[in-house]
Amino acid sequence: MNYRAERFEATDGVRPPGELRLEGLVKAYGHVVALRGVSLLFRPGLTGIVGDNGAGKSTLLKILSGVETPDAGTIQLNGRPIALSTPAAARRAGIESLYQDLALADTLDVGGNIFLGRELTKSVLGLRVLKRRLMVTQARETISRLNIDIPDVRVAVRTLSGGQRQAVALARAVHFNAPVILMDEPTAALGPRETAAVVEIVRQLVGAGKLVIMVTHDIPRIVQLAHRIVVMRAGRVAFEVAASQTSPDELLAFMVGSKVAAGGGA
Amino acid sequence: MGQQMLGQRGQLVKKPRDHEIGALSPTGSKYLAWILEFSNVGVLVVLVVMFTILSPAFFSSISVDNILTETSLFLLLSLGETFVMISGGIDISVGSMLGLGGVAAASYMSSHYSATSAGALTLLVGLVIALGTGALGGLLNGAVIAYMGINPLIVTLATYGGFLGVADLISNGLPIANLPGASYTLGDGTVVGIPYLVIIAAVFTIVLSWMSINTRFGRYTFAIGANREAVRRAGVNLRKHTMMLYGMTGLLAGLAGLLNAAHFESATSSAGATDLLVAIAAVVIGGTPLTGGEGRVWGTVIGALIYTVLENGFVLVGVPAFWQLVVVAVLIVLAVYADQYQRTLRANMVRVVEVQGVAATPVTGGASGGRVR
Numbered sequence: 001m002n003y004r005a006e007r008f009e010a011t012d013g014v015r016p017p018g019e020l021r022l023e024g025l026v027k028a029y030g031h032v033v034a035l036r037g038v039s040l041l042f043r044p045g046l047t048g049i050v051g052d053n054g055a056g057k058s059t060l061l062k063i064l065s066g067v068e069t070p071d072a073g074t075i076q077l078n079g080r081p082i083a084l085s086t087p088a089a090a091r092r093a094g095i096e097s098l099y100q101d102l103a104l105a106d107t108l109d110v111g112g113n114i115f116l117g118r119e120l121t122k123s124v125l126g127l128r129v130l131k132r133r134l135m136v137t138q139a140r141e142t143i144s145r146l147n148i149d150i151p152d153v154r155v156a157v158r159t160l161s162g163g164q165r166q167a168v169a170l171a172r173a174v175h176f177n178a179p180v181i182l183m184d185e186p187t188a189a190l191g192p193r194e195t196a197a198v199v200e201i202v203r204q205l206v207g208a209g210k211l212v213i214m215v216t217h218d219i220p221r222i223v224q225l226a227h228r229i230v231v232m233r234a235g236r237v238a239f240e241v242a243a244s245q246t247s248p249d250e251l252l253a254f255m256v257g258s259k260v261a262a263g264g265g266a
Numbered sequence: 267m268g269q270q271m272l273g274q275r276g277q278l279v280k281k282p283r284d285h286e287i288g289a290l291s292p293t294g295s296k297y298l299a300w301i302l303e304f305s306n307v308g309v310l311v312v313l314v315v316m317f318t319i320l321s322p323a324f325f326s327s328i329s330v331d332n333i334l335t336e337t338s339l340f341l342l343l344s345l346g347e348t349f350v351m352i353s354g355g356i357d358i359s360v361g362s363m364l365g366l367g368g369v370a371a372a373s374y375m376s377s378h379y380s381a382t383s384a385g386a387l388t389l390l391v392g393l394v395i396a397l398g399t400g401a402l403g404g405l406l407n408g409a410v411i412a413y414m415g416i417n418p419l420i421v422t423l424a425t426y427g428g429f430l431g432v433a434d435l436i437s438n439g440l441p442i443a444n445l446p447g448a449s450y451t452l453g454d455g456t457v458v459g460i461p462y463l464v465i466i467a468a469v470f471t472i473v474l475s476w477m478s479i480n481t482r483f484g485r486y487t488f489a490i491g492a493n494r495e496a497v498r499r500a501g502v503n504l505r506k507h508t509m510m511l512y513g514m515t516g517l518l519a520g521l522a523g524l525l526n527a528a529h530f531e532s533a534t535s536s537a538g539a540t541d542l543l544v545a546i547a548a549v550v551i552g553g554t555p556l557t558g559g560e561g562r563v564w565g566t567v568i569g570a571l572i573y574t575v576l577e578n579g580f581v582l583v584g585v586p587a588f589w590q591l592v593v594v595a596v597l598i599v600l601a602v603y604a605d606q607y608q609r610t611l612r613a614n615m616v617r618v619v620e621v622q623g624v625a626a627t628p629v630t631g632g633a634s635g636g637r638v639r
Contacts, residue, residue: 107491112485118500158492
């Protein structure tokens with residue numbers, strides 16, 4: 001079985017990412033309006049999204065992941081409107097997610113988590129049977145390719161440390177070679193060594209031409225790493241700028257509202 | 267006591283010595299955890315040896331036959347229940363579905379009773395009716411759970427009564443006898459000395475055990491028990507899975523109803539009443555935790571055998587019947603305690619590895635594996 005064929009290949013209508021365009025996204029949970037009309041344009045490279053708690057960053061990412069659906073607004077991928085109505089639909093469109101809560105099945109092993117929902121199977125007497133050994137092998141390959149230190153990929157992930165679990169969730173997001181990768185605070189609970197490892201992986205993804213969107217609280221680091229930065233505040237885009245043309249202090253100012261942009265970012 | 271080191275956020279964290287984590291070294295903990303996990307096999311062996319010593323007739327072929335046959339009668343319920351509990355749910359209507367399946371099949375078969383022929387065809391139709399009735403009941407459970415989002419315990423509590431009521435309607439509250447001769451062959455007959463009932467139960471055990479490991483359905487069952495939300499985000503059709511899960515359990519219960527009727531030569535609506543408790547006890551004693559996410563089909567078989575070995579052993583040794591219930595109750599508690607203890611041991615082992623300088627990041631427990639914001 002061709003290993004590459006089981007990964008995401010550019011299929012009909014979804015070419016390597018040119019752009020991801022959001023127009024007028026609105027999302028409310030009862031009285032609480034999380035997004036008040038967000039319009040953004042994402043291009044290949046790393047875009048950082050920062051903002052205070054409650055700014056709407058996670059909601060935005062959840063909509064792009066297909067976990068939530070917007071009340072209003074459109075999403076276009078390479079000029080084509082797409083409906084990210086379910087997580088499966090988002091994955092089919094080529095969008096992979098690394099969730100803040102990891103969304104791992106604790107009692108499954110590394111391979112079981114990486115392939116959750118898209119297991120490799122073969123047909124035996126008309127029945128779909130799991131290709132368990134192949135999934136373990138591929139999981140091991142991806143883990144070592146990402147330089148993650150997990151000695152035995154066949155253990156249940158609940159026995160792994162927090163950093164290793166994060167790594168498994170990350171491996172799941174990159175294994176299928178999807179063009180768009182969303183990350184919600186991927187380094188929030190990691191120590192310095194593991195953060196460096198994640199940063200290196202993100203660098204590789206960007207170098208491979210992926211479109212990566214990262215929500216983070218680590219302002220200094222995202223200014224260093226990203227191409228563009230989006231500041232969200234109270235459900236709106238408060239500021240958009242090239243990372244090289246701003247500073248952590250300026251971003252913070254926009255985050256808390258002591259500075260307001262005059263009609264949009266740089 | 268213990269060296270001091272800096273935790274991730276710069277706070278002082280004590281590095282525990284080995285002996286501060288339980289009374290055992292990490293290696294000792296590992297072995298103890300492993301022993302506890304498979305303790306039910308040991309318990310079964312001990313019980314068999316003990317009863318054989320106390321009453322040699324225990325290991326006679328008649329006695330073994332009885333034990334295996336009795337186990338087979340409720341094992342089908344336990345097998346379905348194992349899957350349901352692994353997924354984090356529960357089904358307390360399996361006993362009622364057993365009664366309903368048996369009564370529905372018997373009702374048809376007895377009205378097509380022929381004194382002259384064995385009635386194999388009648389039995390076949392009866393089988394289809396039993397399977398169909400059970401499956402329908404199970405699908406009803408699954409549908410209400412999946413589409414109305416009601417807790418499985420509540421749903422199956424309702425159907426526990428509902429299915430029993432329907433069974434009473436069909437049977438008018440009376441036992442149904444006059445079953446075709448072929449059903450007696452099914453219920454009491456043997457092939458190469460092994461009862462058909464045992465063969466059927468064994469086949470289902472092997473098939474379901476294989477399924478739990480080698481199919482997506484089996485894997486999703488475990489995953490859903492561990493983290494339902496993760497499975498939803500992975501794009502799996504949770505509703506379809508729930509329907510299949512409870513539908514399968516109902517199908518097995520319906521079949522069990524027919525086999526019970528064949529074995530006891532009559533069907534009653536309440537045939538499955540005690541089987542319900544025993545079936546669930548077998549799953550728990552076998553090592554499937556109520557919280558779901560893990561479990562073993564073969565563990566359930568061991569748990570089921572432990573029950574019947576105890577029951578038959580008590581009879582042979584002359585212990586009054588009501589002691590059995592007490593012992594089963596004690597066994598359940600011990601089994602769950604051993605299970606929880608070995609879990610704690612394992613969790614502590616992980617913490618030792620972590621704090622000893624590898625990665626001072628706390629393992630977050632809980633099914634979601636989540637980080638609190």
